[in-house]
Amino acid sequence: MSYHFEFGWLLQYYPQIVKGILITIELIAIGGVLGISLGTFCAWVRALGPAWLKPVIAAYVELIRNTPFLIQLFFIFFGLPSLGLQLNELTAANLAMIVNLGAYSCEIIRAGIQATPKGQFEAGASLAMTPFETFRHVVLVPSLQRMWPALSSQVVIVMLGSSVVSQIAAEDLTFAANFIQSRTFRAFEAYIVSTAIYLALAILLRQVLSVVGGLIFQRRLTR
Amino acid sequence: MIEFTVWDILRNLLLATRWTILLSLVSFIGGGAVGLMLLFLRISKRKSLRAFAKYYIELFQGTPLLMQLFIAFFGLGLFGVDVPAWLAAGLALIFWTAAFLAEIWRGCVESVAKGQWEASASLGMGWLQQMRYVILPQALKVAVPPTVGFSVQVVKGTALTSIIGFVELSKAGTVVTNATFQPFTVYGFVALIYFTLCWPLSKSSQILERKLNVAHRNH
Amino acid sequence: MSLIEITEVRKSYGTNEVLKGINLDVEPGEVIAIIGKSGSGKSTLLRCINGLETITQGSISVAGAQLLDDEVHLKALRLKVGMIFQQFNLFPHLSAGGNVMLSQTVVKKRQKADAEAVARKMLERVGLGHKFDAYPDQLSGGQQQRVAIARALAMQPIALLCDEITSALDPELVAEVLAVVRELAAEGMTLLMVTHEMKFARDVCSRVVFMHEGKVHEIGPPEELFADPKTPELKQFLGVH
Numbered sequence: 001m002s003y004h005f006e007f008g009w010l011l012q013y014y015p016q017i018v019k020g021i022l023i024t025i026e027l028i029a030i031g032g033v034l035g036i037s038l039g040t041f042c043a044w045v046r047a048l049g050p051a052w053l054k055p056v057i058a059a060y061v062e063l064i065r066n067t068p069f070l071i072q073l074f075f076i077f078f079g080l081p082s083l084g085l086q087l088n089e090l091t092a093a094n095l096a097m098i099v100n101l102g103a104y105s106c107e108i109i110r111a112g113i114q115a116t117p118k119g120q121f122e123a124g125a126s127l128a129m130t131p132f133e134t135f136r137h138v139v140l141v142p143s144l145q146r147m148w149p150a151l152s153s154q155v156v157i158v159m160l161g162s163s164v165v166s167q168i169a170a171e172d173l174t175f176a177a178n179f180i181q182s183r184t185f186r187a188f189e190a191y192i193v194s195t196a197i198y199l200a201l202a203i204l205l206r207q208v209l210s211v212v213g214g215l216i217f218q219r220r221l222t223r
Numbered sequence: 224m225i226e227f228t229v230w231d232i233l234r235n236l237l238l239a240t241r242w243t244i245l246l247s248l249v250s251f252i253g254g255g256a257v258g259l260m261l262l263f264l265r266i267s268k269r270k271s272l273r274a275f276a277k278y279y280i281e282l283f284q285g286t287p288l289l290m291q292l293f294i295a296f297f298g299l300g301l302f303g304v305d306v307p308a309w310l311a312a313g314l315a316l317i318f319w320t321a322a323f324l325a326e327i328w329r330g331c332v333e334s335v336a337k338g339q340w341e342a343s344a345s346l347g348m349g350w351l352q353q354m355r356y357v358i359l360p361q362a363l364k365v366a367v368p369p370t371v372g373f374s375v376q377v378v379k380g381t382a383l384t385s386i387i388g389f390v391e392l393s394k395a396g397t398v399v400t401n402a403t404f405q406p407f408t409v410y411g412f413v414a415l416i417y418f419t420l421c422w423p424l425s426k427s428s429q430i431l432e433r434k435l436n437v438a439h440r441n442h
Numbered sequence: 443m444s445l446i447e448i449t450e451v452r453k454s455y456g457t458n459e460v461l462k463g464i465n466l467d468v469e470p471g472e473v474i475a476i477i478g479k480s481g482s483g484k485s486t487l488l489r490c491i492n493g494l495e496t497i498t499q500g501s502i503s504v505a506g507a508q509l510l511d512d513e514v515h516l517k518a519l520r521l522k523v524g525m526i527f528q529q530f531n532l533f534p535h536l537s538a539g540g541n542v543m544l545s546q547t548v549v550k551k552r553q554k555a556d557a558e559a560v561a562r563k564m565l566e567r568v569g570l571g572h573k574f575d576a577y578p579d580q581l582s583g584g585q586q587q588r589v590a591i592a593r594a595l596a597m598q599p600i601a602l603l604c605d606e607i608t609s610a611l612d613p614e615l616v617a618e619v620l621a622v623v624r625e626l627a628a629e630g631m632t633l634l635m636v637t638h639e640m641k642f643a644r645d646v647c648s649r650v651v652f653m654h655e656g657k658v659h660e661i662g663p664p665e666e667l668f669a670d671p672k673t674p675e676l677k678q679f680l681g682v683h
Contacts, residue, residue: 065425066422067421068379069382071393075406078407078410079410082407119530122494122525123533125520127544127545127597130517142534160286163288177290191297195294198285202286217535
């Protein structure tokens, strides 16, 4: 083997790596919250909402779930300007992640809503609550709780998928790794270290979501 | 400036789509083979084998596919091995697919009732025979919908290989966009072609899932 | 003017007619037991009264107001008529107190403090004042059903529909729920109960309705119906020969 491994020099690129980590975290924080919010709205429409809106949401969900995130990102960043909508790379990255997670979490949350025992809807109705009041106060939180593991997995998947935003020059962790690699040609160290950081972020994210779940959901669901 | 017709654009994209399809098939089949081996390790009686499989899966599921591609392409090259883009792409996707398929299949095997293991054991079958004649056939039925569902992820995963220079549909999209300055149209078509490839697979997975649940309910 | 007037009500599921012309008038303060075989339409009739099922023909009016199938009328109806379910249907993510308070704050727009006071009072009334903070999964079936009753009472209904409210309970828990219902009856609450508890019907109810194949087959005070069933179907149902 003619290659000599060294990791010490990486320290001089510490600022880029830290910036990359922060951008990656920021992307999934915003993307996660807004994506799940969008997904909740879409899930409500598909499960309980007005009939005219259902095909619109269905088309959106099927389109996002059947095309690569990279292409969605390119379409938003490169394609939308020709419609007059110019976005900077971070905004485009955020938007792409929100739109992407929105579609996936829609299907997950919809499954949660549809697994709600019918009696819950009937109890809400018999207490004179409107369908939306029943959804908001009775159905929503248990639905989210039911699907929290699946939702958490999806958030982690989207966080790992965010590495692709480096391709539109958003300065995330992958961008930092590429930057270092292009300057030093020390590909292996740069990529191994960033991969390890991603792994740590993924594990950390899972923990955070588990704790958040524990805070929001007070009781274990029996059904 | 050269004027490009819609057909020019579409033709280039469709030609590149062949490589997307080929890479998807190679990754899925190769990943399935490696995944099967990984499955056996993951449910093996030997703790060390189980641990190896477990960490392998956690590694490949817990890191970005793009990073795996970079390491395969740039990283291996530094060992003096000249890695062409298609090889790096294929290898990375095979190992990535294997991890996910192994996990999906493990879930399916574990969903086979414990009583099946006990019954076949009490009939004197060894572990391999139990797997081959009793467990896998039952797990197979449950495994079809999610496996077909994952094939969609594989097709979408091939898009990332464009970043390490493999010429498939996404790469063609970038090249054509740079030539025509019509990103809206070009990436629009690219999305449409991916949709045409993926949507039938997604729908099949849903239909198979529904049929399976109907079968379960009739037990 | 009766409290609840059910006139020529018919209901079909597709081609299957489940209610074949029901006529029933309920006076204030009456306690009516609805008995019959499974599939006779008892629960369906009850669920039509508070709009959980829609009727195909006929009319239902509660306290003079017609039951119409739009959101506004349904809501007004449900504010007057409460329902208790066989499966309790408590909200698992809320405490007992939370369950009783929810509809008060959301629908009646009461202040949280007022709703809490009412909730505590209602839970006291069903004997569960000390369980205000307990969650449904910490309560026995009988306790859960009593919370469900408190929840319905908090809306101050003029009538309660009880759909086999003890059928899902272990035998030793049935008594505590029926005791609460007995008290409500004594206080003058109008009750319509689909039930299999014949002894309870005999003791507490003012009238018993026997349903058979979607029609009211026999109707009358419990002393008459149980002591002297007139039709062969009721005789068979009661196991009398």
